[in-house]
Amino acid sequence: MRLAIVGATGAVGHELLSVLERSTLHFDELLLYASPRSAGSTLSFQDRKITVQVTPEGAIDADVILASAGGSVSKALAPVWAANGAVVIDNSSAFRMDERVPLVIPEINPQAALTHQGIIANPNCTTAIAAVALWPLHQAFGIRRAIFSTYQATSGAGAKGMDELLSGTKDFLEGRKVTPSTFAHPIPFNLIPHIDAFQDNGYTKEEMKVVWETRKIFGAPELRISCTAVRIPTLRAHSEAITLELERPATPDEARELLRQAPGVEVVDDPNARRYPMPLTSSGKYDVEVGRLRASLVFDGGLDLFVSGDQLLKGAALNAVQIAEELQRQGALGARVF
Amino acid sequence: MRLAIVGATGAVGHELLSVLERSTLHFDELLLYASPRSAGSTLSFQDRKITVQVTPEGAIDADVILASAGGSVSKALAPVWAANGAVVIDNSSAFRMDERVPLVIPEINPQAALTHQGIIANPNCTTAIAAVALWPLHQAFGIRRAIFSTYQATSGAGAKGMDELLSGTKDFLEGRKVTPSTFAHPIPFNLIPHIDAFQDNGYTKEEMKVVWETRKIFGAPELRISCTAVRIPTLRAHSEAITLELERPATPDEARELLRQAPGVEVVDDPNARRYPMPLTSSGKYDVEVGRLRASLVFDGGLDLFVSGDQLLKGAALNAVQIAEELQRQGALGARVF
Numbered sequence: 001m002r003l004a005i006v007g008a009t010g011a012v013g014h015e016l017l018s019v020l021e022r023s024t025l026h027f028d029e030l031l032l033y034a035s036p037r038s039a040g041s042t043l044s045f046q047d048r049k050i051t052v053q054v055t056p057e058g059a060i061d062a063d064v065i066l067a068s069a070g071g072s073v074s075k076a077l078a079p080v081w082a083a084n085g086a087v088v089i090d091n092s093s094a095f096r097m098d099e100r101v102p103l104v105i106p107e108i109n110p111q112a113a114l115t116h117q118g119i120i121a122n123p124n125c126t127t128a129i130a131a132v133a134l135w136p137l138h139q140a141f142g143i144r145r146a147i148f149s150t151y152q153a154t155s156g157a158g159a160k161g162m163d164e165l166l167s168g169t170k171d172f173l174e175g176r177k178v179t180p181s182t183f184a185h186p187i188p189f190n191l192i193p194h195i196d197a198f199q200d201n202g203y204t205k206e207e208m209k210v211v212w213e214t215r216k217i218f219g220a221p222e223l224r225i226s227c228t229a230v231r232i233p234t235l236r237a238h239s240e241a242i243t244l245e246l247e248r249p250a251t252p253d254e255a256r257e258l259l260r261q262a263p264g265v266e267v268v269d270d271p272n273a274r275r276y277p278m279p280l281t282s283s284g285k286y287d288v289e290v291g292r293l294r295a296s297l298v299f300d301g302g303l304d305l306f307v308s309g310d311q312l313l314k315g316a317a318l319n320a321v322q323i324a325e326e327l328q329r330q331g332a333l334g335a336r337v338f
Numbered sequence: 339m340r341l342a343i344v345g346a347t348g349a350v351g352h353e354l355l356s357v358l359e360r361s362t363l364h365f366d367e368l369l370l371y372a373s374p375r376s377a378g379s380t381l382s383f384q385d386r387k388i389t390v391q392v393t394p395e396g397a398i399d400a401d402v403i404l405a406s407a408g409g410s411v412s413k414a415l416a417p418v419w420a421a422n423g424a425v426v427i428d429n430s431s432a433f434r435m436d437e438r439v440p441l442v443i444p445e446i447n448p449q450a451a452l453t454h455q456g457i458i459a460n461p462n463c464t465t466a467i468a469a470v471a472l473w474p475l476h477q478a479f480g481i482r483r484a485i486f487s488t489y490q491a492t493s494g495a496g497a498k499g500m501d502e503l504l505s506g507t508k509d510f511l512e513g514r515k516v517t518p519s520t521f522a523h524p525i526p527f528n529l530i531p532h533i534d535a536f537q538d539n540g541y542t543k544e545e546m547k548v549v550w551e552t553r554k555i556f557g558a559p560e561l562r563i564s565c566t567a568v569r570i571p572t573l574r575a576h577s578e579a580i581t582l583e584l585e586r587p588a589t590p591d592e593a594r595e596l597l598r599q600a601p602g603v604e605v606v607d608d609p610n611a612r613r614y615p616m617p618l619t620s621s622g623k624y625d626v627e628v629g630r631l632r633a634s635l636v637f638d639g640g641l642d643l644f645v646s647g648d649q650l651l652k653g654a655a656l657n658a659v660q661i662a663e664e665l666q667r668q669g670a671l672g673a674r675v676f
Binding site: 145146147149151165166169170173184185186189190191192193194198201202203211224225226228230232233234235239241243252271272274276277278279280291292293294295296297298304306 | 483484485487489503504507508511522523524527528529530531532536539540541549562563564566568570571572573577579581590609610612614615616617618629630631632633634635636642644
């Protein structure tokens with residue numbers, strides 16, 4: 001099985017290599033692609049050095065392509081790669097809401113991956129992190145309304161977002177002017193309630209992705225969701241405060257017990273020991289931290305909770321590799337013989 | 339009229355002096371008090387230098403006492419000061435929920451100030467910032483449910499909170515270990531969903547203050563409110579994402595128009611020009627910034643909004659001085675003759 005990464009030198013590409021090193025995915029060859037600017041460099045994988053090639057304009061001779069080079073690259077090339085027989089697992093937003101493209105979180109809808117027609121979409125990071133925690137609650141109690149407020153790290157805008165926070169913070173501390181370029185405003189010691197483009201309804205696209213994608217992944221088009229997405233001066237891991245109205249009443253104890261059994265989440269919920277989800281502890285972790293579970297004060301039988309998860313891992317690289325693992329486990333890879 | 343500040347050398351004390359310099363409050367003498375550690379120093383007020391005295395164990399000979407020295411000092415001494423004839427405007431949480439003590443935001447319930455029996459409570463900063471924006475909406479449309487998620491600055495924990503963020507950030511950038519003391523965990527490039535003590539219901543006291551105090555100030559004991567309070571690595575100004583269910587449907591345009599006329603708030607809501615509330619712009623400002631107004635996606639006819647306000651000003655010092663100004667305007671000060 002030949003595996004390719006397109007966008008290998010970016011923040012998600014870096015995580016893909018590290019997740020693949022620890023993965024059970026079997027592959028014989030690993031091909032790395034990036035833009036002309038980054039091509040020619042070498043990246044380490046296990047005990048090998050692999051040279052990064054320029055992403056070709058046409059087909060790539062691989063069985064599985066993990067694409068993390070942005071929406072415009074995916075939009076143009078993923079259909080070409082798929083037509084050539086590859087399964088494309090796409091990390092951009094280009095195909096997520098396409099009816100022919102499954103949007104997959106393996107803990108939630110693994111069977112959807114098998115219905116692909118060449119392209120499988122990896123969800124938005126904010127959506128993925130909350131969804132693994134909410135799915136067991138939705139199955140048991142039926143979510144009717146969900147209200148999200150997010151606390152998103154600068155690396156959600158890629159490595160350059162993180163760099164802008166670090167260098168801007170240094171500038172601020174040394175009394176220099178902070179000049180934003182990746183973000184709309186200076187981010188050090190500030191927050192920005194604006195991620196991705198504003199839509200006609202006043203919500204940002206990032207906020208609407210949480211609405212649209214959660215409904216699609218849960219197969220629950222009637223689910224009422226609202227979101228406020230906010231960039232804060234952290235490096236890595238997104239956090240989210242979530243309030244739930246449920247069809248059937250739940251207690252925090254029942255929810256905690258359910259989540260302890262659930263794949264992909266770690267219950268971190270011992271406030272008296274000062275244990276709750278935080279970027280400091282969730283960064284670099286595969287599981288999403290869930291805590292601050294408490295009875296809702298606005299919805300009888302509802303719940304409030306707080307999640308924190310590494311958006312470069314479960315929110316991107318890890319979920320993509322897990323989709324490939326799931327396909328291999330189901331025998332849905334390797335139709336082509338080399 | 340003799341005016342005293344107890345806790346004059348703290349973060350709020352500093353702001354009180356600066357607000358008083360720009361205030362219309364008439365007073366003949368200004369007395370400054372602090373703990374023995376800070377007493378003896380001098381503080382500038384207009385063109386004068388005033389020596390800070392040790393807070394006495396008993397009565398203070400003043401007409402109005404602005405107290406910002408913490409709950410235990412207020413609890414012990416405010417009744418003594420009041421018994422001696424002073425009007426105490428207390429910034430601590432000690433008396434806020436006391437039925438005999440009015441809890442006042444002059445834009446909302448100025449008449450309550452006149453009912454005092456010697457002590458008037460100044461609300462919690464997070465409560466005050468949201469309340470000035472929500473009150474006009476509550477009057478016009480009737481708030482039924484309000485869901486808050488907060489983004490709170492380190493100076494909410496006083497000057498030492500801000501210092502811990504700045505020195506910790508420097509430590510982090512220079513590769514040293516960050517050791518928390520004011521906060522439960524390292525705050526640089528992190529967030530902490532834990533402000534004040536945890537209660538039996540799993541909410542923190544900070545979160546419950548928003549519930550209890552908003553109801554008391556609005557005179558709406560049945561209002562359903564929930565809150566998640568989160569400390570983030572900013573220096574000054576608290577922000578809040580708020581979702582509202584309303585008795586009578588409102589459009590974002592109606593709400594915006596109403597808030598443009600409202601005292602104490604500034605509508606900052608032009609997303610396409612990248613204008614929305616942020617700590618960067620709301621810090622040092624008297625008015626609370628309100629923006630991101632949009633139709634709720636979970637409550638028909640409801641609203642979502644985002645506020646950012648200087649918690650040392652409207653959330654503390656400014657509101658306290660405004661209460662004193664209100665009393666003076668109503669002729670309720672100066673009963674004593676010197």
